[in-house]
Amino acid sequence: MPGQTVATAGPGSALATRRIHVMELVGNAIVGGMECWVERLLQHLPRERFRITVVCPYEGRFSAAMRALGADVVCIPMPEDPAWSAAQLGQALARSTGVDLLHAHLPNAHALGGLVSRLTDLPLLCTIHGRQITLLDLEVHRAVRSHLSVVCRHSYLHALGVGVDRRRLSCEPNGVDTRCFHPGPRPLDGLRQQLGLDTVAPLVGFVGRLSPEKGPEQFLRAAALLSEGLPPGTRFVMVGEGPLRGALEADLARLGLGDRVRMAGQRDDMPTLYRELDVLVSCSHSEAMPLAVMEALASGVPVVGTRVGGMPEIVQHGVSGWLVAPRDIEDLAARIRQLLEAPARRQAMGAAARRDMVQRLDLRPSLDRVASLMQALARQAREPHRLEDVSVLGRA
Structure with missing residues (x-):
């Protein structure tokens, strides 16, 4: 076009x-x-x-x-x-x-x-x-x-x-800058160490502004649904700042997620931070071509995201990640679980994501x-x- x-x-x-x-x-x-x-x-x-x-x-x-x-x-x-x-x-x-x-x-x-x-x-x-x-x-x-x-x-x-x-x-x-954002070893003194998280246990991330259009509350609801049956030590982390931070912290306490979900705030080490994630979740209600999603894919991290705006142009459904309907928390949680329970498939999707970003975007x-x-x-x-x-x- x-x-x-x-x-x-x-x-x-x-x-x-x-x-x-x-x-x-x-x-x-x-x-x-x-x-x-x-x-x-x-x-x-x-x-x-x-x-x-x-x-x-x-x-x-x-x-x-x-x-x-x-x-x-x-x-x-x-x-x-x-x-x-x-x-x-x-x-x-x-x-x-x-x-x-x-x-x-x-x-x-x-x-x-x-x-x-x-x-x-x-x-x-x-x-x-x-x-x-x-x-x-x-x-x-x-x-x-x-x-x-x-x-x-x-x-x-x-x-x-x-x-x-x-x-x-x-x-x-x-x-996306595929030279800056690429797969690599996890840093020894990065996000996991600073938050006191296991260095090898699965880590699911949300990266974005904590504002209504990004749907960060959907991430917390999905984490709440995934309270049982995940690989040992699985944790969730939210990276970013915004007007919903106070409300999200209240939701964390209300849902009893304080020991499983961490708020990391704004970070300056994004190229290495993506390497610490096993799955990136994008639960936005409205998007065009979100940079965080492309950065994660270029870093070899599969994405579970909502099917809005330009997301279908970025995430290859079933190849580099999964797309779900907006506000479908059950499907969002199920796709996250599917990736966490199948490390080999998760790694294959991450490799496919990297190749796709280099070739197309x-x-x-x-x-x-x-x-x-x-x-x-x-x-x-x-x-x-x-x-x-x-x-x-x-x-x-």
Whole structure:
């Protein structure tokens, strides 16, 4: 399913002789999937071809990471209904620094980008990280003719279904850094040791933000159903932070799971942490192409996940993991049990998962497509007479 964009800049183009200045408008600054995606994009973009300014709503860990990658960082408030002062700051920044392309992430950033685009006549690209196009994204797209880049086939079809202009829509699927995330020996001083867990007993993990759309309470309910008959020493761990942490801790006490389920909080050692897991569980109610799932699969960890959004594009049912219906706790628990009770099959699925991520969803080709799209849109704005020079850069 193709998305159309202008062909990349040729040797005679003005943009071929200087760096493209991209303003990344990032609508949040937490430690989440979208922010990780932006960070990996900046790591990947060639510095000889791209200059980056990042606009985010507040200072913190994310803004520090952006500066460490060589980006200029400016903080501008980004409510869903942007204030005129924010738009004025954005357009002044874009004009004074010679920005060529605006690139938004999340609907609030898309709205601000739309205003700045109208004030400056700069092209606007918005990457849709969720599985559906929001009403605000659709309104901005129609008002300023922004280009929408989605990350999975489900999102592409949804965008067409709600009336997004096919000529301003493309699919650049998410990818995973298979060099960073790969199978390996379990660390001697990692998560298990820090939590006082057995170094060889099975460990089932949930990795993600503790927020409603991720369904972390479903993980606890599945763990409660798996109270008997598992291999000796089996434990469950939740990695991440979020607004539901207090409620989840109360559920742990109410369900009597305190000795079997551990809350590990936010971690910085994810490449080695996945190697400590035997199964990853993704029980989200809504997803597009979740990074945690791809990272686990690339690390050789089979996944039991809900059949939502782009998950069927990632997990090969019965090959690299199992897919279950959303909120079907009994099936979720049964599939976890099936993997825990069959170590040989679990290992075979993990090996298949690794091969599949390397072959289909490696990060580098994915980000190459995004870079080509960014370069094409910037060139289109500078050379409007070449609007019909199009080529397919990505497929859903």
